[in-house]
Amino acid sequence: MHYKNLKLGTKQTLGFGLILFIMASLNFFSIHKMREIQNEIDEVTSNWLPRISAISEINLHTSNLYVHQLQHAIAIDEVVKREQQAEMIALIDKINANIDAYDSLRAESEKKTLYASREQRLYLHFDEKWEQYLDLSFEFIELSSANKRQAAIELLNSQGQRVYKLLSNDLEGMVHVNRDESSKAAKRAETAFLSTRKVITSLFILTIIFSAIITMIFIRYITVPVKELEQAAKKVTTGDLSVRLAINSKDEIGNMAASFNLMTKALAEARDQMEDQASQLKSQQLVLQATNEELQGKSRHLEQQKEEIQQKNRHLQNTLKELHATQQQLLMKEKMASLGDLVAGVAHEINNPLGVIQSSADVCERCIQNIEQNGRDGEQTVPLETVTRLLRRNIDVTFAASKRIRLIVDSLKNFARLDEADFQVVDIHAGIESALTLLTREMQGRLTVIKKFVAPPEIGCYPALLNQVFLALIKNAIQAMHDRGTLTICTAQQDDRILISFTDDGKGISPEKLQHIFDFGFSAGDGKRIKLGTGLATAYDTVQKHGGEIRVSSEEGEGTTVEIQLPLSR
């Protein structure tokens, strides 16, 4: 994998890791080398030098021993001899101590295998000569103690000196060996030091070079791209969105550059889009303005229309008022017409008995003339009994006629209830009867009326209004039945309500007409007679006023039933 494709952290770790590694190895190497040098120096100071000093001491003390032995041989005085002997003892102790010291050092260096074989040979030789010298010394001391001075001195000078020379040579040789070895050690230490210094210096230089290279790489791969990014970002802030960064690596900076490129691209796109949208918005705004103006125009138009409508409305209201007035007038006219009819009927009804009364009065006149003529002439043309019988019959007829008139007048009075316009308890059956009486002429004996009055007759109502309803309903029924038919009037109680039904077996009403039966101005008539239908509409109003219901059921050709429900008490 190429270095530039590594992550930033990895790059740093690699770079610093390399430097660290070099530094660490440098340290490790120097410590190791230092220890080597230290060991060499230690060897020299703790072994070679003490050994040399021990050997030198031995050499010195043996030579002293030789001198003291000579002095011992020369000495005449016993005291001096003993002094010399004490000196010799001290010297032997010193020699032994130095030999011990040497031995322990030798053992140490033997352990480290630093003991030179040449030195070992020399030492073994020395030991032998030293023993030999001691053997000679035994002889010498014996001779010297026995005051055989000449023999003692001779022994010392000949054999003693020879052995001593050999011994001393060995020691000197050992010193040389040691000196050589220690100087070699020193040289080794120096060489090690020099080579170490060389290595350390070169490694140090290498570290500096590596550091410089890594820094340069960092600058190349981190600092430069970051700076480029910064400049690009500055350009972007000034609005230049065409800036693109070169992607040279796959690390975070490379990713950042890629992200930056994407961002600027997205920004540019977003800006273009926004500009597009802005221009669109502007055009839309223009359209909107136009629409708005149009709307305002329309609004003005609407206002005008509204005013017109209001005017029309007012006009309509006026018309409605007029209509109402007209309706009222019509209602009035209708009422007047009904009244006319009623009055005509009533007049007719009264006229008949009145005619009867007139004719009977005429008969009575003639009867009375007859009677008077009989009295004057005395001539009895007609027997008196016959005349009186005729008179009596005529009186009966007159009574009957007048009774009939009275009934009609009573019915009229009862029907109109002119004196009892307010709410009161009345007999509804009497009301129905009155209506029937008033309509006798209309029926002219061609219709049969069946009355089934079951309900308690007295209810609280407005009698004048209710009677009008009855009259209208009966009248309708009569009109529905042209020549023959049966009108059945039933009253019944159902819970707290009274049911009054008027059933005819006339021509009936078609379902389409049934829908409009309670409309003002409806007429079931066949057009032969011009008549404004106000009856049922008024009946509806009146029944509503009483808190009741009115229903009409009809089948064409079968007949019609009008049913009124009224509350029993209010």
Next chain:
Amino acid sequence: MKKYIYMIFLLFNLAVPLFAQVTVIAHRDVPVEKIKKSQLLDFYIGDIKKWPDGTAVVVFDLKEKKAVKKIFYKYLGKTSSRMKSIWMKNMLAGEGAPPKAMKTEKQMLLEVASTPGAIGFIGQTFVDNSVKVLKTIPLKK
């Protein structure tokens, strides 16, 4: 260096069948049957000069540089030169002459057998009934 040590070992191993082990011998009349290393050293460096029964201790040395001598002194922890230096000191201090050095092990045997209170050392092969064996020095590897 190690080479030498191995060679010495080899020599010893060869010498063992020749000299067998080194034995410490004494005159038959000495009042001990066994002797400790420290006592033996004391006898040889002259710190103790008498046996428990008062008989004077007479130690003998070997003159020749023989393996037996080397093993014996090594066992005592001294070199022959060091022993001699100690005897020298004793002599100078007036504490008597150094032990007599025998030329051969045979002579040592004869001297020890014939000298009352004598103590010496020879190879095991030379030992006979004329002397008392106080110790056999174990061979150390």
